Amino acid sequence: MSPVAEPTTATRTPLHVTGELLATKKVGAYRHLTLVAPGVPERFRPGNFVAVSIGAPGSDTTRLARRAFWIHQVKPVGGYGPTLQLVVEPTGPGSQWLASLAPGARLEVTGPLGRPFALPKEPVSCLLVGEGYAAAPLFPLAERLRERGCAVNLLVAGADEAHLLSALEARRSARAVTVVTRDGSVGLRGEVADVVDDVLGRSQAAVVYAAGPLATLHAVAVAAEAHGAWSQTAVEQPLTCATGLCQGCPVPVVGEDGVARRVRACADGPVLRGDRVRWAELLGEAGEPR
Amino acid sequence: MSPVAEPTTATRTPLHVTGELLATKKVGAYRHLTLVAPGVPERFRPGNFVAVSIGAPGSDTTRLARRAFWIHQVKPVGGYGPTLQLVVEPTGPGSQWLASLAPGARLEVTGPLGRPFALPKEPVSCLLVGEGYAAAPLFPLAERLRERGCAVNLLVAGADEAHLLSALEARRSARAVTVVTRDGSVGLRGEVADVVDDVLGRSQAAVVYAAGPLATLHAVAVAAEAHGAWSQTAVEQPLTCATGLCQGCPVPVVGEDGVARRVRACADGPVLRGDRVRWAELLGEAGEPR
Amino acid sequence: MSIDLGGLTLANPVMVASGCGGTGRELAAYVDLHELGAFVTRTITLNPRAGGPVPRILETPSGLVHAVGLQNPGLEPFLASELPQLVQQGARVVVSIAGTTLGEYAELARRLGRAPGVAAVEVNLSSPDAVASGVLDVREPFHAANVVAAVHRELPRGLPLLAKVRPDLIRVVESARTVLEAGAAAVVVGNALPAAMPDGRPAGLSGPAIRPLALRCVTEVRDALPDAAIVGCGGIADEADARSFLAAGATAVQVGTALLHDPTTAARLARALTTDREVIG
Amino acid sequence: MSIDLGGLTLANPVMVASGCGGTGRELAAYVDLHELGAFVTRTITLNPRAGGPVPRILETPSGLVHAVGLQNPGLEPFLASELPQLVQQGARVVVSIAGTTLGEYAELARRLGRAPGVAAVEVNLSSPDAVASGVLDVREPFHAANVVAAVHRELPRGLPLLAKVRPDLIRVVESARTVLEAGAAAVVVGNALPAAMPDGRPAGLSGPAIRPLALRCVTEVRDALPDAAIVGCGGIADEADARSFLAAGATAVQVGTALLHDPTTAARLARALTTDREVIG
Numbered sequence A, B: 001m002s003p004v005a006e007p008t009t010a011t012r013t014p015l016h017v018t019g020e021l022l023a024t025k026k027v028g029a030y031r032h033l034t035l036v037a038p039g040v041p042e043r044f045r046p047g048n049f050v051a052v053s054i055g056a057p058g059s060d061t062t063r064l065a066r067r068a069f070w071i072h073q074v075k076p077v078g079g080y081g082p083t084l085q086l087v088v089e090p091t092g093p094g095s096q097w098l099a100s101l102a103p104g105a106r107l108e109v110t111g112p113l114g115r116p117f118a119l120p121k122e123p124v125s126c127l128l129v130g131e132g133y134a135a136a137p138l139f140p141l142a143e144r145l146r147e148r149g150c151a152v153n154l155l156v157a158g159a160d161e162a163h164l165l166s167a168l169e170a171r172r173s174a175r176a177v178t179v180v181t182r183d184g185s186v187g188l189r190g191e192v193a194d195v196v197d198d199v200l201g202r203s204q205a206a207v208v209y210a211a212g213p214l215a216t217l218h219a220v221a222v223a224a225e226a227h228g229a230w231s232q233t234a235v236e237q238p239l240t241c242a243t244g245l246c247q248g249c250p251v252p253v254v255g256e257d258g259v260a261r262r263v264r265a266c267a268d269g270p271v272l273r274g275d276r277v278r279w280a281e282l283l284g285e286a287g288e289p290r
Numbered sequence C, D: 001m002s003i004d005l006g007g008l009t010l011a012n013p014v015m016v017a018s019g020c021g022g023t024g025r026e027l028a029a030y031v032d033l034h035e036l037g038a039f040v041t042r043t044i045t046l047n048p049r050a051g052g053p054v055p056r057i058l059e060t061p062s063g064l065v066h067a068v069g070l071q072n073p074g075l076e077p078f079l080a081s082e083l084p085q086l087v088q089q090g091a092r093v094v095v096s097i098a099g100t101t102l103g104e105y106a107e108l109a110r111r112l113g114r115a116p117g118v119a120a121v122e123v124n125l126s127s128p129d130a131v132a133s134g135v136l137d138v139r140e141p142f143h144a145a146n147v148v149a150a151v152h153r154e155l156p157r158g159l160p161l162l163a164k165v166r167p168d169l170i171r172v173v174e175s176a177r178t179v180l181e182a183g184a185a186a187v188v189v190g191n192a193l194p195a196a197m198p199d200g201r202p203a204g205l206s207g208p209a210i211r212p213l214a215l216r217c218v219t220e221v222r223d224a225l226p227d228a229a230i231v232g233c234g235g236i237a238d239e240a241d242a243r244s245f246l247a248a249g250a251t252a253v254q255v256g257t258a259l260l261h262d263p264t265t266a267a268r269l270a271r272a273l274t275t276d277r278e279v280i281g
């Protein structure tokens, strides 16, 4: 029996709203955005994301695909009620535009989207693995787990210090925090794949939660399997609609019925059981267009 | 013989530059923008305009046509050298975007464009007629004319007070200023067409300069003809490229050779001799797509 | 106050285009499906199709290029779960179909004709080639008409057939004429156009980028076939767009790509055009 | 280090597309014309054409719809003033032509063949119909080939003929094949596509909106005719766009609408691609 309870999404329908950027702050290589998006924070569960339109509301936009961002935190801000915190890494034109916005800017936001992390039925030990900006959804998850009496172990990774989400706040919720950077500028030098086996062994985790690049998720899923732990992997695929309408985001999985099929990263995921994902196919597909 | 010397454009080639918005100020229904556009102000002559791209430099833009704006003034600003002053009426999406920009915003600007107003060879009396934002190019013209010893008479019109460019600064250069608004909120109540004959008679002008809607230009051209004055009309047509490349802005004229042809508003105009424009055709064409 | 589309009655002229409304479950968060003129399902085939490789969809200026490959669960699972769910939500369901043989088309028609809650069948005759690989090649109007005739023969009387033809100016009038002669109640003018992804892979182009092309096709079909019931589709994103298609002679419109960008689009358009007398009749 | 386009030698693969470079005088403010691979003139007809009514050009998402109507001064004034001015600026001049009869095409060819400074002739076989009204209807590849043959016959040996065909997927390969057989040195794949303005008036659609459609056509022509010299045209606005066409098999590219938005585009692309070995040869 699975130790985690699959979340139901029935009553938590997403909203499409015009949001407002309240604050924006540079933290290392990222921009932290504070967003008012009426109704969205109230529906949030860890592992949900929002989809943002590129371009001001009402303006014609040349970029039709949505951009997805993990909900990092939900925080009340005086006079506005609960707000969303997003962590944006400015890479392409969409994220750069978003990172360049000034407070007061208005944005079209849809959310919360996606199936969130499944929570353990019992207060077991958990390992949370996050790399780069994708560590964002693990912090609210850590809090939720601690509330349920779970022991939380954290493994936070990044290319370097600038690409490391600060684990400072999480230390409250966590029993142990391991940090690994590719250049060794903070914590251990290396990749998640190099250390996850070890950390997992030490944590005695029954459930592993992971968010990051596909290769990292794969390594985590393999390690979990080896240790007899359940894994919940947050799979990022380029999303077009992010709402389950377009079938542009297929993830190859094996269903409960043992049948191989493709599910939608945005609507059936992004969080998927690590043992259900057909990683070889996913990594091949994502790497090579054909 | 024409009392005005047709300007040569040979040595005043336009530039395409990335400009910066220095300041923006709401004045009545308009936004006055102060723009740094290196090299452009130095080449300016009254009646020139600039073309602005809608969308930040380097961003894909869904709106490919340029937007034209009269150069209202050239003013030195400490630390920046000469800057351009534009008067923007936010109407459609392009001008609204422009009017909403904050200081520091970067803009793609081409200019100075178009054939400017031809100046009198002798110090004669002149009447300058401007309606709405289109009065903008007449103020620097007034100064230039005064420098040449011409008596400057000004007729400024607008729908109401908010759509009236302030004639305050121009009073220095002008011998007489007449103001007319459609709602009578300032000055005379009515249209340019109602008063131009009278004003022209009083001013004894040898040359009439006009900028405004086509119907206004037509009325001025007719009045000038009746009074034996020369007219220089600044003809606005929707411009696509604004640089003479696309032939999207035809104005029906009669050439010096008496032959009817179509010239480009942006490159052969916008300032055209009022007696050369085939107004009936132009007004019909502009009103009706076909 | 309602729209008649060759026998299909709609509360308003706004339909969700095939392949852009998911299963109907997802859209329900943003619009009551019964508020829409109609909901066209993704194209259903007899057997399940896994769809194409990734990336399946990329952005292009004001458009999307895509090669989803008609991913769908196949007819049985569709009838078992997707259709009942749509019916339950009160959607006016139009089922889009494609087949690999005439026999498959006939079978799809036969079985959909018996399924409760199907308001009409839309025959997808216009997938950009190489994107819907394996599906019967119906680029020739003659072949398209054969398919329509085969489907029409199997559908119960009173169940309207919509034929979705490619907005390709050279053939669109001939295509429309032949499918209407073969029994289509209305012609849907519009689909993604054959295009390439930046790396050269074949794909379809949709979205506001193609709107002027689709609009031209609607104009031509209307001019050539004054009595045809026409559904316009291609790049419609706001009320003004929809109105330009209605003014050009479309009786209804379908909205696809715009829904992927803003899932509330169809609801907004339906509301804007529902109580609108000038576009009705 | 130079590009060979079926006998036309270019310093780099970037050409100004017909109708988007003005007379050459205007563009000279932003680029030395001799820096460009070539300058294609607006389409010249034997007699002057006044062009169509306004509005001639409107914005559409990431594109322009236009019906300029081939406004041009006619051959005589062109030879008297536009051509010499272009030659004087050092431009590699390709003269675009269209006629109302085969005889007119022949006469245009005869007289351009004698004009000093003409590097090549481009036959415009692809104006969106109803936009270039009055011009010979060459939508059938067979008719297009007749025109090319008539022009080819009159051109002096060594003066290359480029044939500009419509980027319409259904016919583009056949069009390209027949015009090359009829004597074209290279085929220009791309022109505005038949579209409508929002009010329904026929117009051509150009700009980034159509890029994926044009790219697909280039891909198809390259696949079918591996040895053809192909010039890609349609929506090219930056270096990445140009490279995607070169990668798809184009030997050179033409830039049109992007120049109307930013007159420095051609210069930037020419510079970016001039010393670029990978695209050469």
Ligand SMILES: Cc1cc2nc3c(=O)[nH]c(=O)nc-3n(C[C@H](O)[C@H](O)[C@H](O)COP(=O)(O)OP(=O)(O)OC[C@H]3O[C@@H](n4cnc5c(N)ncnc54)[C@H](O)[C@@H]3O)c2cc1C
Residues within 6 Å of the ligand: A049, A067, A068, A069, A070, A071, A086, A087, A088, A089, A090, A091, A092, A093, A094, A095, A096, A133, A134, A136, A235, A236, A237, A238, A239, A270, C055
């Ligand atoms: C569920 C989910 C959550 C995400 N959360 C965050 C977040 O919290 N912070 C953050 O900075 N980014 C996040 N991303 C990534 C983000 O959505 C954008 O893809 C990224 O910002 C790049 O977009 P762009 O517009 O800047 O660049 P673009 O130029 O649009 O994209 C650059 C290239 O990356 C590809 N691409 C786009 N999205 C993805 C993807 N998800 N995976 C792989 N390739 C992709 C595009 O196809 C394109 O070729 C998330 C993505 C997903 C799917």
Ligand SMILES: Cc1cc2nc3c(=O)[nH]c(=O)nc-3n(C[C@H](O)[C@H](O)[C@H](O)COP(=O)(O)OP(=O)(O)OC[C@H]3O[C@@H](n4cnc5c(N)ncnc54)[C@H](O)[C@@H]3O)c2cc1C
Residues within 6 Å of the ligand: B049, B067, B068, B069, B070, B071, B086, B087, B088, B089, B090, B091, B092, B093, B094, B095, B096, B133, B134, B136, B235, B236, B237, B238, B239, B270
């Ligand atoms: C030489 C010249 C100088 C100008 N100077 C100024 C100025 O100083 N201040 C100012 O506010 N505006 C000026 N304009 C008008 C300006 O260029 C824009 O047309 C106007 O701001 C509307 O653009 P938009 O993007 O807001 O609206 P859009 O939605 O792009 O345009 C609204 C509609 O108006 C039409 N249109 C666009 N331009 C014109 C035009 N010139 N004449 C008639 N119809 C047109 C479009 O086709 C469109 O249908 C000038 C125009 C010209 C030709």
Ligand SMILES: Cc1cc2nc3c(=O)[nH]c(=O)nc-3n(C[C@H](O)[C@H](O)[C@H](O)COP(=O)(O)O)c2cc1C
Residues within 6 Å of the ligand: A246, A247, C017, C018, C019, C020, C042, C043, C057, C064, C066, C068, C070, C096, C124, C164, C190, C191, C192, C205, C206, C207, C208, C210, C233, C234, C235, C236, C254, C255, C256, C257, C258
């Ligand atoms: C992601 C995607 C999937 C599509 N799938 C189908 C399909 O299964 N069947 C079909 O007939 N059309 C399909 N289409 C085409 C749309 O129904 C529509 O005809 C086309 O996209 C043009 O309209 P639009 O510009 O409003 O999207 C699809 C379009 C997109 C963008």
Ligand SMILES: Cc1cc2nc3c(=O)[nH]c(=O)nc-3n(C[C@H](O)[C@H](O)[C@H](O)COP(=O)(O)O)c2cc1C
Residues within 6 Å of the ligand: B246, B247, D017, D018, D019, D020, D042, D043, D057, D064, D066, D068, D070, D096, D124, D164, D190, D191, D192, D205, D206, D207, D208, D210, D233, D234, D235, D236, D254, D255, D256, D257, D258
């Ligand atoms: C305003 C305008 C005028 C044009 N005039 C001509 C013309 O006279 N002859 C021609 O062959 N093509 C003409 N074209 C088509 C362009 O040369 C080019 O083939 C087409 O616009 C596609 O390329 P683009 O997207 O880069 O503009 C014109 C295009 C535009 C936008």
Ligand code: FES
Residues within 6 Å of the ligand: A238, A239, A240, A241, A242, A243, A244, A245, A246, A247, A248, A249, A264, A265, A266, A267
């Ligand atoms: S991105 Fe559209 S279904 Fe997932």
Ligand code: FES
Residues within 6 Å of the ligand: B238, B239, B240, B241, B242, B243, B244, B245, B246, B247, B248, B249, B264, B265, B266, B267
């Ligand atoms: S706007 Fe292009 S020539 Fe005048």
